Amino acid sequence: MATVSVSSGVRAALGSLASTKTEAQQAQYRLATGKKVNSAVDNPVNFFTSASLNDRASQFTGLLDGISNGIQTITAASKGIDSITKLVGSLQSTIKQAQNEAAANRPTVAGTVALGNQAEATATNSTIKDVALNKLVQGTVAAATAGTPGNAGLAAASTTIRLTAATPTATTFDIAITATTTVRDLVEGINKSGIATASVGSDGKLSIVGTGSDALSVDVGTGVGAAFAASATNAAESALLIGTADVTAAVQAGSSATRTSLVAQFNDLRDQIDSLAKDSGFNGINLLGGDKLSITLNEKTGTNKNKIDVQGDLLSSASLGIGKANSLQTSIAGEFSLQNDNDLNKAADALTNSLSSLRATSSSLGSKLQVVQTRQEFSKDLINTLTAGADNLVLADTNEEGAKLLALQTRQQLSQTALTLSNQADQAVLRMF
The missing domain is CATH 1.20.1330.10 (f41 fragment of flagellin, N-terminal domain)
Incomplete structure (x- = not known):
């Protein structure tokens, strides 16, 4: 088969056109994929480094x-x-x-005996409550008069009133009684105990209420602290003050x-x-x-x-x-x-x-x-x-690639024009014959 030779101008134009086409295709591929490195062939270092970074991500x-x-x-x-x-x-x-x-859940020793009456109140020109508070605790029972406070009747042998609250560890409080101790002194002593409170009502009756809900007992006896001994006549002695036959046994709290x-x-x-x-x-x-x-x-x-x-x-x-x-x-x-x-x-x-x-x-x-x-x-x-x-290693700059493609397309058109001009030069030789 005979070889056809072309002029150098045509060959140069063809070479430029082929190169431009290859570069344009590459630019189009980069724009289509968004990457400038699509395989290890393009740039092995960037390709594998980018793959490693993406894998870790x-x-x-x-x-x-x-x-x-x-x-x-x-x-x-x-x-x-x-x-x-x-x-x-x-x-x-x-x-x-x-x-x-x-309030409804306190052990209460409610007095039932009046320590004063209206006759005494009239004789002393005071109230029944004051008559009761002013009476001496110890001594033979005696009514209050204009010149004497009267007596509640506690035996002189009983010198201590003990309060006991039945907490997990029993708490006691002793109130010493002497010949000059009044019911008012007794009330104040009970109120200082922290175990119970006491009061005398307008009817002259003494009541003792526990400050907690633990069972409360009131004992009459002698001695204080470890030396305390309950009186053999405790029930009778208690009855003189409170009217309750026996408060040695703990009085339980009520249920609220x-x-x-x-x-x-x-x-x-x-x-x-x-x-x-x-x-x-x-x-x-x-x-x-x-x-x-x-x-x-x-x-x-x-x-x-x-x-x-x-x-x-x-x-x-x-x-x-x-x-x-x-x-x-x-x-x-x-x-x-x-x-x-x-x-x-x-x-x-x-x-x-x-x-x-x-x-x-x-x-x-x-x-x-x-x-x-x-x-x-x-x-x-x-x-x-x-x-x-x-991405920095493999992604293409779309602006750059777009501009490059536009330039390549322009170059491709110029190369085609150059090829046409070269062919026209060869045709001019033909017109000589």
Whole structure:
């Protein structure tokens, strides 16, 4: 086959046209893919570096799901603690309401004998109450007159009146009685005891009421402290002052209907704490149920792996030290009496401690949550940095590539024009024949 030769002008025009076409195709491909490096052939260093950066960014993107679930798990536990804290606050209100309903729940030694009467009041130009308060405690029974205060009739051999409150550890208070001690002195002494309060009514009767709901007894005897000995005629002696045959045996407190009605309310709130704690889980993990949460924070393995562990607490009314309430006069194992003042005080203290424990747990979870949220933001920023770095290595500048394509198209048109001109020169030779 014969070889056809072309002129140098035509050959140059063809070469320029082919080069321009190749460059234009490359520019079009870059514009279509958005990348200037589409394979290792284009730029092996940039291609593999970009792939490595994108791979790490992809791994962190996968970790974000676990971090997000971890945040929701901690948040669910934190919300649970907030709600439990409100329930404990309601329990405190219930205890305070029970404490305010104490008046009907006090052991009372109600006097039935009048220490004064109207005749004495007329003789002394005073009230029956004042007659009773001014009488001497010791001595033979005697009516008050214009010149004498009268006498309640306590034997001179009885020199002490002892009050005993039946707390878990019995508390006693001794009031010394002398020949000059008046009923007023006795009342003031009882009121200073902290165990009971005493008063004389307008009818002249002496009444003693315990300051707490613990059983109260009143003994007449001799000696003070460990040397106290009850009088053999205690019942008769007590009857002279109070009219009660025997108050050596402890007088029990009454039951408050209001306090009884609060028992169910308290226990219902207590049960809600347990239910709420059990419902504070997320995705199968409950930090208030004692579960452990592990959150992976980086893509590495082995000793280079970074993770955070959040150990939950087994939260319940029992673990918070909140016992069950009952309406008995005394507490039993695992329960406390809503009728008993001492038990109410202990319950109030226990609830205060529960709130402190909840705040500590909430603070710990809050600290862990802040760390995880910080790592989440860091991971998002790092993903953006890695992706931007990878894109800088392989992405094309569309403005540049568009301008280049436009220039190449212009060059292609000029090359075609040059090829036409070269052909015309060859045709001019042909016209010579």
